[in-house]
Amino acid sequence: MKILVINAGSSSLKYQLIQMETEEVIAKGGCERIGIAGGKLTHKAHGETYVVEQEMPTHTDAISLVLKMLVDKKAGCIASMDEIDAVGHRVVASGEAFKKTTLVDDKVMETMEEIAELAPLHNPAAILGVNACRAVMPGKKMALVFDTSFHATMPDYAYMYAVDYDDYKKYKVRRYGAHGTSHKYVSGEAAKYLKRDLKDLKIVTCHLGNGSSISAVKGGTCIDTSMGFTPLAGVPMGTRSGDIDYAAAEFIFRKRGMDLSEGLTYLNKKCGVLGVSGVSSDFRDLAAAKDAGNDRARLALDMFAYSCKKYIGAYMAALGGLDVIVFTAGIGENTPDVRRDVVSGLEAFGIELDEKKNNFKNDGAIHEIQKASSRVKILVIPTNEELVIARETAALL
């Protein structure tokens, strides 16, 4: 069985074609600058990289080009579109409308339009991607795989905000979380790696990338997560503020003469470690700046680690104990100093990092980085959101 995974953004689109029996990626690539001058497709298959520079005015043009590459005599890897058994689409937000992976039909797409405003930066792009695929591959089975599904198991007292209950009922304002496919994948992989039953494990998964979220996973289900109604909440991120007192935010907006929409853009794009450091949103740049003596870069990194540490502590309490901490995503997989700073000081809770093991060179494998005496396992697991989307799609068929 072959599944095509599509992750559509507003002006970009990433894809992977996965052979499900072996879970091997047969081809992958991305389209950039859809709807903007200078369209470009980068396609990787059988060890080669192919670049096509071509205008892609719409997502339908982009999908058509992707399919053309997949069946191309030289760059391709399948004889015809018929070899694709189904398409799995990544969708950021499901609201309360969808609790699990869902097969696409007209009714489902109508609901998708209705909930688009829940993730205005992301969901409309996913709709464009689905509609483009339906136009180019009529009749092909397609699934929507939601970043929020894994968090749908949170108890009400964890997902509710303490606002007027009618606002929750009427507007569905509550915590939904994000990065669910990643949290699901790494918690499952942790159990497999440890040869333990996932049902018996209490895990805190730290997805630390440009956007970061931390989840509490009990027996394989999510019981709490740091992101909220949108991916703005939780720990400070590359450019997002993370948790903040709303009165403080409103005070800044007023002082700077920003309206609410400008204020939200500010919190999403100009804050986080970029805002604090004034250097960069990229943790590699921050580490270099800190090493060169930049104290605001040091402060940004300290704030990030401290916030992650607090979430681990909170989730240890929510879980009623802790067996495993998992680090994943760009920062979690590649930055030993951040991992060290996040767990330092937690020794009293049985969390003991082995400095030497922590300093491994990333080779794409799972690494165990706790001391032999540590009660809690600390794992670094490369995430694979596309594989989860493909698995979920295959399972639905």
Ligand code: ADP
């Ligand atoms: P996104 O949320 O955009 O998927 P990533 O998970 O790719 O983000 O994480 C990006 C972050 O990971 C950046 O802050 C970057 O500095 C950090 N990082 C550190 N080392 C690496 C590396 N070797 N490769 C990629 N990202 C890295």
